[in-house]
Amino acid sequence: MENKIKIVVGTSNPHKIKELNEIAKDYNVEFMLPSSENFDPVENGETFEQNAEIKAKEAARVSSTGEFFLADDSGLCVNFLNGAPGIHSARYETTPEKRIQKLLSNMEKAENREAHFVCALCLVDKSGKILHREEGKVYGKIALEPKGKGGFGYDPVFIVKNINKTMAELTEDEKNTLSHRGQALSNMLKWVQTKL
Numbered sequence: 001m002e003n004k005i006k007i008v009v010g011t012s013n014p015h016k017i018k019e020l021n022e023i024a025k026d027y028n029v030e031f032m033l034p035s036s037e038n039f040d041p042v043e044n045g046e047t048f049e050q051n052a053e054i055k056a057k058e059a060a061r062v063s064s065t066g067e068f069f070l071a072d073d074s075g076l077c078v079n080f081l082n083g084a085p086g087i088h089s090a091r092y093e094t095t096p097e098k099r100i101q102k103l104l105s106n107m108e109k110a111e112n113r114e115a116h117f118v119c120a121l122c123l124v125d126k127s128g129k130i131l132h133r134e135e136g137k138v139y140g141k142i143a144l145e146p147k148g149k150g151g152f153g154y155d156p157v158f159i160v161k162n163i164n165k166t167m168a169e170l171t172e173d174e175k176n177t178l179s180h181r182g183q184a185l186s187n188m189l190k191w192v193q194t195k196l
């Protein structure tokens with residue numbers, strides 16, 4: 001397709017860019033990383049929505065190219081842990097394996113294992129003006145042990161509601177159809193395609 005709408009994504013997580021591009025493959029949109037190495041947002045918001053806005057605005061501020069800037073702030077909210085790790089999901093521990101181990105050990109006594117993933121997307125222009133926001137959620141529960149090799153982050157311990165497989169046992173397409181990121185981005189892409 002010609003004249004794709006180019007959107008700079010404010011992220012340093014390569015898994016997110018991979019999923020975003022996969023979800024957007026049938027749209028006239030191309031995602032790119034910020035052209036500057038100075039992308040270093042201070043994620044001090046209190047909600048996913050606020051942190052997505054901070055990252056999108058930072059991408060717009062530091063990029064020397066690009067007209068539109070998108071950021072994803074996402075995480076896992078566990079009922080038994082009063083919503084933790086939530087906005088701190090990426091910083092809950094130092095590696096993905098340790099984050100999963102910490103989560104499982106904090107859940108040892110939990111009878112209620114309900115949880116959900118959240119993805120907040122924020123799109124801004126070069127001046128930092130917010131153009132559009134979307135949010136997606138997917139519900140499920142925390143497994144007793146990790147299973148599956150797909151996806152990233154907490155996917156091996158998140159059993160998707162009504163499917164009875166962990167997110168890491170799904171194919172890329174299956175995850176992207178039902179995931180928090182898949183839902184939020186599909187709606188964002190529909191907006192982009194009609195409004196930009």
Ligand code: ITT
Binds near residue numbers: 016117179
């Ligand atoms: P950027 O801020 O640079 O975009 P990040 O990974 O630090 O990357 P977040 O602050 O939004 O991003 O934290 C998201 C964390 O939540 C991520 O690192 C995972 O631990 C978890 N997470 C988000 N989406 C997930 C998914 O689809 N599957 C599994 N874990 C996910």
